[in-house]
Amino acid sequence: MLLSRDGQRFLLGLVAGLLLVLAGSLPMSALGYLHPDRSDDLVFAGSSTYPPFQWLDDQGQARGFVIDLQDSMAQLGGVKAEHRLTAWEQALQAVESGEADAIALFASEPRRQQYDFTDPFYYQFHSIFSHAEGEHFSNLDALRGQTVAVTTGSYAQGQLSGEYPDIRLHSVTSERACILAVHAGEADACVEATLSAKRHAADFDVRNTSAPFWPRPYVFAVRKGNDDLLEWLNFQLAAMQADGTYFAVYQKWLPELEWRKPTIADHLNTLAWIITPILLSALLGFIVAWALKRQVAWRTRQLTAELQSRRRLEKQLRDQAEYDAATGLPSRQAFINGLEHRLSEAPGWSPTLIHLRLQSLESVTSTFGRTGHEKLLKDFSHHLERLDFPLVSHFGSGTFAIIAPEGLSPEDAYARLAVSFDIEGLNVDPGIVMGISIGRADDDNDSAAAHAEELLRRALTAFSSAYAKDSTWCVYTPELQPNPRNLILLHDFRQHGTRDMHLVYQPKLDLASGRIREAEALIRWQHPRLGFISPGHFIPLLEKAGMITRLTRWVIEEAIEELARCRTRDPDFVICINIAAQDLSDDAGLVDFLRDKRTLSRLQGLRLEITETGVIQDHDHTQRVIAALREDGIYCAVDDFGTGYASLSYLSRFAIEEVKLDRSFIRNMRENRRDYAIVASTIELAHTLGLTVTAEGIEDQATLKALAELGCDTAQGYVISHPIAAEEMYQMVGRHYLERI
Numbered sequence: 001m002l003l004s005r006d007g008q009r010f011l012l013g014l015v016a017g018l019l020l021v022l023a024g025s026l027p028m029s030a031l032g033y034l035h036p037d038r039s040d041d042l043v044f045a046g047s048s049t050y051p052p053f054q055w056l057d058d059q060g061q062a063r064g065f066v067i068d069l070q071d072s073m074a075q076l077g078g079v080k081a082e083h084r085l086t087a088w089e090q091a092l093q094a095v096e097s098g099e100a101d102a103i104a105l106f107a108s109e110p111r112r113q114q115y116d117f118t119d120p121f122y123y124q125f126h127s128i129f130s131h132a133e134g135e136h137f138s139n140l141d142a143l144r145g146q147t148v149a150v151t152t153g154s155y156a157q158g159q160l161s162g163e164y165p166d167i168r169l170h171s172v173t174s175e176r177a178c179i180l181a182v183h184a185g186e187a188d189a190c191v192e193a194t195l196s197a198k199r200h201a202a203d204f205d206v207r208n209t210s211a212p213f214w215p216r217p218y219v220f221a222v223r224k225g226n227d228d229l230l231e232w233l234n235f236q237l238a239a240m241q242a243d244g245t246y247f248a249v250y251q252k253w254l255p256e257l258e259w260r261k262p263t264i265a266d267h268l269n270t271l272a273w274i275i276t277p278i279l280l281s282a283l284l285g286f287i288v289a290w291a292l293k294r295q296v297a298w299r300t301r302q303l304t305a306e307l308q309s310r311r312r313l314e315k316q317l318r319d320q321a322e323y324d325a326a327t328g329l330p331s332r333q334a335f336i337n338g339l340e341h342r343l344s345e346a347p348g349w350s351p352t353l354i355h356l357r358l359q360s361l362e363s364v365t366s367t368f369g370r371t372g373h374e375k376l377l378k379d380f381s382h383h384l385e386r387l388d389f390p391l392v393s394h395f396g397s398g399t400f401a402i403i404a405p406e407g408l409s410p411e412d413a414y415a416r417l418a419v420s421f422d423i424e425g426l427n428v429d430p431g432i433v434m435g436i437s438i439g440r441a442d443d444d445n446d447s448a449a450a451h452a453e454e455l456l457r458r459a460l461t462a463f464s465s466a467y468a469k470d471s472t473w474c475v476y477t478p479e480l481q482p483n484p485r486n487l488i489l490l491h492d493f494r495q496h497g498t499r500d501m502h503l504v505y506q507p508k509l510d511l512a513s514g515r516i517r518e519a520e521a522l523i524r525w526q527h528p529r530l531g532f533i534s535p536g537h538f539i540p541l542l543e544k545a546g547m548i549t550r551l552t553r554w555v556i557e558e559a560i561e562e563l564a565r566c567r568t569r570d571p572d573f574v575i576c577i578n579i580a581a582q583d584l585s586d587d588a589g590l591v592d593f594l595r596d597k598r599t600l601s602r603l604q605g606l607r608l609e610i611t612e613t614g615v616i617q618d619h620d621h622t623q624r625v626i627a628a629l630r631e632d633g634i635y636c637a638v639d640d641f642g643t644g645y646a647s648l649s650y651l652s653r654f655a656i657e658e659v660k661l662d663r664s665f666i667r668n669m670r671e672n673r674r675d676y677a678i679v680a681s682t683i684e685l686a687h688t689l690g691l692t693v694t695a696e697g698i699e700d701q702a703t704l705k706a707l708a709e710l711g712c713d714t715a716q717g718y719v720i721s722h723p724i725a726a727e728e729m730y731q732m733v734g735r736h737y738l739e740r741i
């Protein structure tokens, strides 16, 4: 039977597996129970030239797969193993004579006559070996009539002599001698156990020329009837299979058991193992280099594209930064750069800078929409460009900055700039307001940048002043500079509101009853850093900054709280609060605010004091507001009467209740006949018009008495009381005072 190499392995694996299953089916305890005792050491016989199964190495040491198995069996069984390796025939004789206990050999029927066999522990094959340069015999029939070398006592000798009598056998003492006989031409071929003979053949001009045949179980043989030893050996074999020893030994010898003389294919194979990784590395290196190169090229392309788009973007941004998109004029930054450049280039230059705004832009937008807005901006920009001023620019939102030609007067500048434009057939005045800074503004140490910044700031300050005064232009002077203290106050009010403020109350004496029946609420600001701030200072400041309404609302809320308390003492008690002109504008929403409070029915007895100038400022509007307030039961008084130019008869057109004579008339009325006459006639006329009169700023008893005699209704001044805290004022509510006059 001829088996391929894979077939041999499969068979071997199958046998090993079967043995394993057999052994595995026995529990180890059962193995222990069955363990046959043996105390004598074992002597194994074998061939000295039968690699890889058994042979003597150069030092005379027994080595090989079978030797390791025998050692393992002995160790497992607790005995020592001795190996006697000799020529094969002598080895067989040693067992027969009892000098040795066992020997590993192929199991065969003729041998079974002389020996008892253990279970097989391996399978071996035979092959034909022919001279490399002679005839190559590939099967046993081809050997008929040939001289074939065999080992004396070997399985092959037994088989061939029995079955192939026409083959001439040339018996030699060892396996190696067989191969040598072929090599030397003493035999045409030899028949040998495949694995072992292959090893020897590799050293000579001898080749394995047939497929393997005669698959034979490889077993341990003992003398016939030596049952104890046989049982012991079988047990050790099974135990070795079960505990993995057999597998370990087999694994150790596997490369040898599968050994064959390296062929050209093997060399190529080995070479392939060496070369393949090198080639693979080279290929990998090549691929990586190629990929890197591609990536570098791709990245370079990408970077170039990015660079180009960045350059485009930068240019776009530069253009955007340098030119205003709405008008095409230079931008703020470009203007500052240009101004800086001129300042540094011409140290003697005396610039005229104009900060200009088109005040009509908002109304044009609301009338003509966005297109009107854009048209006005563009038309004015074109006009500016045509004027050929050294530098013009649009800062955005209808604000322009201009460097005017040297020596151009503000009047001339205005005349050249302020032209009207046609929008949808209508002649529109752009409403130019200009802030002008003339001359240099630098310290010697100032950089061109700081100088340019200062010039712009001056022009802007002048612009704010012109705007506040409703003028068309204003030239910067140091007096226009805002007071830094005021800036702090405005900042803090914006930040903290009325946090550091409180109200004081100045009682008002009703001269008819001689009792305190009213009080005026006056604001106080105790600033944490700047100390006491006079309302005469910060009220106009807040008005200018458009922040007064916030304060007024707070005062109203505080005052109505206090009023409610005072009314528990005098149900007709009145508290007056001061209202700025701005509080009467639609934006301030004072009427609605007060109506809200009214629904809480806490407003009875609140009176509003409006300065004379405040009343006449927006005549029609104020008239409507005062009328609306009166409808709601809130009366108004004209404060500081006499300081403006309004006549009483004019004021009486407003739905006011009371006139407060300014203290400038009261102060000297007893000495100054003119003042006395004004006071006397005002009281008289007011009464004729149905108004009550309060005199403020009364500082002495004589004046108070004089006013009482003139029929003045109410008196207010230090002589009665300074402005005092709410609690003190509460104590004075309803108090009788007249006997002190």
Ligand code: C2E
Residues within 6 Å of the ligand: 506, 521, 522, 523, 534, 535, 536, 539, 552, 555, 577, 578, 579, 580, 609, 639, 640, 663, 696, 697, 698, 699, 716, 717, 718, 719, 723
């Ligand atoms: P005003 O409404 O005419 O208030 C009277 C001012 O004269 C108060 O000054 C008061 O302290 C002062 N005064 C009263 N009696 C005498 C006196 O016998 N002799 C002298 N020399 N002065 C006297 P104050 O409190 O400094 O207020 C100044 C102005 O500030 C007020 O004038 C008023 O217009 C405004 N004000 C005060 N509080 C408020 C407020 O809450 N809101 C608004 N919008 N303005 C307020």
Ligand code: MG
Residues within 6 Å of the ligand: 520, 578, 609, 639
């Ligand atoms: Mg007042």
Ligand code: MG
Residues within 6 Å of the ligand: 639, 640, 660, 662, 696
């Ligand atoms: Mg007053």
